[in-house]
Amino acid sequence: MFQIFFTIVSVLLVVVILLQQKSSALGSMMGADSGDEMVQTRRGADKVLHYATVALSIAFAGGGLAVMMWPEFL
DSSP: OHHHHHHHHHHHHHHHHHHTOOOOOHHHHTTTTTTOSOOOOOOTHHHHHHHHHHHHHHHHHHHHHHHHHOGGGO
């Protein structure tokens, strides 16, 4: 049961992170365009994706710690 939860959280975390990608150029992915963006407040879907990323990453890390501390969850 826990493995299914962990798999679903992992897949959702990857999807949410990929949806946040702002520029898809290969150079910007490697850091070539760093510093060119203006800092803006998050609004709308960007805010929802940010909060979903935080929640899913906490669930992922908490699940990993739970398995490490109590291996009988597996």
